Amino acid sequence: MRTLPIFFVCFTPLCTAILHAEEWNFHISKQLKDKTPTAIALEDLIAESKKYNISLSILSEGKIQQGKNTMIVVNKTEKELLKNLPKEFKDKLSEDIPEEGFVIQTLCQSDNSKIVVLVGGSEIGTAHGLYWILDRLQVNRTIPEINTKRAPAFPVRIAGSWGRNLHGGATEQQIKTSFRYGFNWVSGMNTLDLVPWNSEPEKKNNQEHIKKIKPLMDLAHSLGMHYFAFSNELTYHPSLFDNNPELLNPCLSEFWERVKEKYRLLFTALPDLDGIEICLDDISGFWDNYHPFDILHDCPDCPMSYEERYRLLLKNIHEVVVGEFNKTYFQKNWGLREYEIHCQPEVFKKVFTDEIPTNNLFVKIKVTRADRWWFQPYNRTFNLSPHRTIVIFEPMNYYEGSDTNLFPTFSGEYFQNGLKYFLSADNTNVSGLSYLGGISANEWSTRSAYVYTLYRLTWEPNVDIRQVAHDYCAINLGPELAEPMADILMDTANAYKYGLFLEPIAYGQFNSFPHMRVGTFVAEGYPLIDLGKGHIQFLKNIYLQCLPWCEFTKTQLNFGLSKAKNMLEKFNNIKNKIKSEELSNKLELQLNMTLSLINTHFDYMETAFNFFDYLENSSVEKKNSLQNALLKLINSCETFRNIPGFNYKLDGVNVLIEHAQRAVKDLQAEKKLLEAVPSQKEIDQIIQEQQEKYKEIFKLYQGIMKRLGHFEILIDGQDLLHIQGNEYRIEHLRWDGPEVVSAQLFSPLPQKEVIVIPMDMDTRPLHPFVLYQPSASNNYQTSIYLDDRPGGTGRFVFDLYLLEPDGKDLPIIKNWSEYFVK
Template sequence: MRIVGFSCLMILFVVFSAGAVESWKVVTTDVHEGELAVEVAIDDLREAGVGFDLAIDRVSHTQGIPSGNCIILGASPANPITQLLKSEGFEVPALPDNPEGCAIATLQREDARIIVIAGASIQADVYGLYWIYDRLRVNRFIPEINTLREPIVEIRLGGAWGRNSYGGSSEEQLRSALRYGFNWVAGPNMLDLIPWDADPEREENEKHRERARKLIEYAHALHIKFYAFSNEFTVHPSLLEAVNATLDPCDPAFWEAVKEKYRLLFQGLPELDGISVCNDDISGFWDRYVPFDLTREAPECDWPYTKRFHAFVKATHDVVVKECNKTYFHFTWGLREHEIHCQPEVFRAIFTDDIPTDDIYLMPKITRGDRWWFQPYNATFNQTPHNTVVLFETMNCYEGRPSHIFPTFSGDYFQRGLQTFMEPDNSNVRGMGSLAGGHKDDWGTTGAYAYVLYRLMWDRDVSMDEVTRDFCAIHFGEEAADIMASAYRLTAGAYKYGLHVEPISYGSFNSFTNMRVNIFTVEGYPAIDNGEGHLNFLRRMYLRCDPWRKETLRSMEQGLDAAREIRERVEEAGPLIEDKELAAAVSNRAAMTFGLINTNLHYMDTVFAFFDYWDEGNEKNRDALEESLNVFDLARNAFAATPNFGYQLDGVDVLRDNAHRLLDDREEAMRRQETTPDEKGLERIIAEQQQRYEEILKERSDDLLKLGLFEVLVDGQDMLEVKGDGYKLIPIKWDAGHAYVAEITAALPEESGTVILKNIESRPMHPFVLEQPSPENEYTVRIYLNDLPGGQDWMKFELYYLSDSPKSLGIEVPWGGDRF
């Protein structure tokens, strides 16, 4: 009977214990009263604890040490709780010298634990709470913690670009920034805040400033500083008129306009803590705002690039720092490898001793070029006494929202770059910045990126094995963490070697020309040039890679091997992941990555075989092309059949189509390409079509049905499709376009007819009608947008409809199929 009774008691104990809730008290003192950051951190800790059967409550104004498990916040001499601990013989950690640092110690008493957070400030106490929050999420309980945590840099910044604010556009974003240890965030673009002397912008910006004030107040309550960004130089015409300035660096009034812009900003919103600017890749403008590339435009001014840039920095510093006592961040990004972002000597020529070092932070990216692999670390750090901030960006230029590929983990690359910049005795690195937008708490690329930066900001030399495992424990659970971490650690190599083509990646500003954000890019005018432009591009790849053909393919096979191993690790971890929907999603993404890299490998293998047979039409080369193309077709089709597939295979399909033609009839395929007009010939035909648009608009003005007005920001090539009363903007090459205005005033009729395009404002290439509505395309019109001669810019145009056939109007599209 004793044995049976004991067994029953044990069963009851186990059942009760499985549902038991562990209680913790966060003990605060008077200094923490009314502190929003403390409140937010405790709320986050409490919410995280609920998922792990922890009840976490706040206790304040206690006369003694509460019973049970406690987190004692603050260890200053004025804290009676920690003084009481000392009197009872406990060793309480000393306050760090770093004002943002905290020491955390775990003390044991009877059957309970006490964790003391000895922060050197309120902000440091909050950072200590968030380290407990992190440890809780990793371990699923609050472990013993004994550590000293101090940030390695004083500036931890959420970057900004264009009209987007990262970290400061909502209270939720600000709370997220606090969790990840950021102390600077971006708010609205300056153009949306300045009190311009013009309407409707004046009235609109009053509302923007009022909203910004509330966000700034909230940010300051979280001990976070708030800045505004602008691509420079962008301005409202009213300011140029007010100071009688022209867009010319040789005009003294121009520099007065630059200064007045910042004076107006801080007069309208003195609560701002600073600004950030960038003088290249100008994209942050809209409506009536005017962009001006002050380093290159106005050729009538004989000032060289460095003098223009230096003058801008000096003028900006004079107002922002000297007059307004604010902080000035300068993002030194540029699109040309001979300029500031890539060349130390250019950097030094701009940031001379004439530029003061107080309250100015220069911000190069970690990479020499953009977010591509095969990039050397940026060489412009530690060149002058000016403080710098290292900007990090997700290294996944092959991934877009529809990609559904496995996340990229860049921790090792980031860490070694940071060590490279910070180890020299003359290191000028004082900050770290995130360029990836919001700090996502997910298991994707952006989530992994944000977590890596959070850990590096506090420990430059932290083990990346530990960081990866902790990240995977948070998102996939303890049992699957080690296996999933090993999969994540393979990703950088898989993508670097599996997607890049090594011989064309070295020694180039853009080391990744065969893909771009969810697209196998295509050169030329693929819809109208029979693929000639893209084949010319692939020919250049072929010639550069052929001397190292085996090595090129072997490198890509290495990437495929890594992708295969990622897939195997994910399948191994699947049964250990509690959330089966999550396990299925991860498995799908691992399969997608394998399909992507496998397709890319056979894409390149077919390039070699294609040009071998093109150059020498013997049977051996034909058989080799047929074999390569069969495997290529299988790889491409398997990739496209993967659930949730969303990649654009433009470049892939141009090669496949032409390879099949070459196999079917080599002589005819070669004749077809030889008789296709070259790029200049096509542009001449397009210009003739556009001239005819203008004539028809005048001749038939009374008969035209206006379909709509479009204003699209284009950076590369895009296709606008209009069907009925709807539209789609499809990226073709480089960054996706953005339709800021799409006012459809009448539906495109479901009948054959002709769409006429009226150009209002655009680059010299101008938009043109690629395909008129017909039964074959379900009465869809396709408009081709190309930013030639290159660089982001607006295209503004209207579309009109006539029921007449294109042929009767003299604008029958002369391209496509076998027309050439």
């Protein structure tokens, strides 16, 4: 085929869309093509191109074929492939290009073909440029005209980390995906699983973990990325303190030497590890034989203040990580107490004083004042010291479970304006962003939309956020649906925020969303014990806080509901344009699920308000209002449950329905029940009395009792341990799920009435108690109640014993659900 030097092409202002299958000649030097970053990016671009019937032919010659679309890819040190380009065109390519950045320019020819030239600041920047071409291809379904200069706006783009199995760098695919979305810090394993502890089997296990992680670190490094390990602090193996709990005292210098030794062991075993991230909170990140110690709050015998303890930790960790090993230290400020460092500027300033070093130290702070709820003001602890900060972003969908089939939440406007707010300060200390890594934006979900939005903000903080929503919709739903679906997506924040949240109970509170959580309408109190009184009292507190602004609260709820209805109406206007019936059905189902959730919540709140109005004023009018609201709520719940894919827990709603039905039928009976059932504080006292009686019974009958089982379970919330025959199961009630460390049944639970006695060995203050003793009515199953108050994760180690009643009159509650029924 005849070839022409590049300077023979001519400039036209616009490129005409190509209607037939596209073919592109792709010019790249062998040296650049073989570099790991560009090789991986090129592989992804070729694979994505095939989906849209676009062929890329890899060439190395420096001339183009007439009438052929041509892509030339170089880094800024390579000049040979650019020598025949027109001068005015080359001038646009010779601008100063940051190492991680790139320039792309398009030359449109009179024969309707295009020349796209990408110049990267390095092989990393070149790879980022290839991924931007891939992004534009996904949005447009063709390689469009691209004229841009881009570079990351922040030097640190770190994948968020939490728990044991970290996401972002745990597998080869996660690392490649993280690289595709611009991350340069990833992790894959918790520090606890990497330190070569002086104990077995932990040491041997961790040696295997190190072998597994080294190739992942090498891959990350080859892509210009850094690799770090995460842990909550302090989490440790007892061998670190020679199995001597008396050393767990922040007032002892030996304590801090042992803390430093943890990181010396880590970096000695993994010298190529680039850094660590630690979080001080109500500790949840431990398992197996590892233990937690809350440096900031535990050991009351140490008179050192919260701020002093925090400063000591920062200085000691920095001394080892940065001073001895020249690594990077990320400190995550987070906790569950609203008066501490993560959201209180004065506390932050008392901790991050001039004595805290700034080199190689980054402070990670959430964009929200507290957790990932709406009605959260932006965090005010940025820009208070010279220490560089990283903004943590999390999906703002605390109402959505992993399989609740809700329409995605788009948080772009909230994220972008928070970022602008932090960056607007004089001498801003914001140096980076943190969000979930290893996740593709090529799926239709809240998490995917969140990743794509933050990927775009890390490169262009002032990007048109509506355009981001459009591009995300184009990638996942197609260009023809991008505009109308972006309109719907942009409405989601308002629909969820105003449809599910209650402003009078939100502002000024740490938790601005107390009545719902991750796929659940929360039931407070002990619903299995107190007949729902605890939850009714919880709802009454909400009612009283909303009462001065009752009409305005209902107006906001109505606004959220109308947004959800409008979203579905907009979709119905375009669904006949969707070629895929499967996609159309999925989107319609999600919108119906969202509308039904918000409608159920609206009726839930309306019924609650009318319920308390009726309790206060038992007029016929108030009764009718409650009856009408209750009927609407029951119908809303039924509609919600009948949607295919429904998977929402209506616990709190069901409690209210039961009490409202009783009030409508017999108001005095409802009032009498609420008066008769003790408060939660009184029930806690009865439980503690029962636990003392367990000890007395065990002491009295120890010689004839039979050991039923031994359990060690990590609890973060409330759970029920059910035992029947020779099997056990755990029913999760609230907060985060349990982790069974060990469970042994030494004999089957008999198919007859026996007494089960729990004996705690190491549990939280509200020790295990028996909710139901075995009886014919429950098919001889026993249920043990586990509650980890006051917070964080609690280790529950306990035994269960059996006692034959044999006519013994034992002073224990056998069935709590019937105890307060008169």
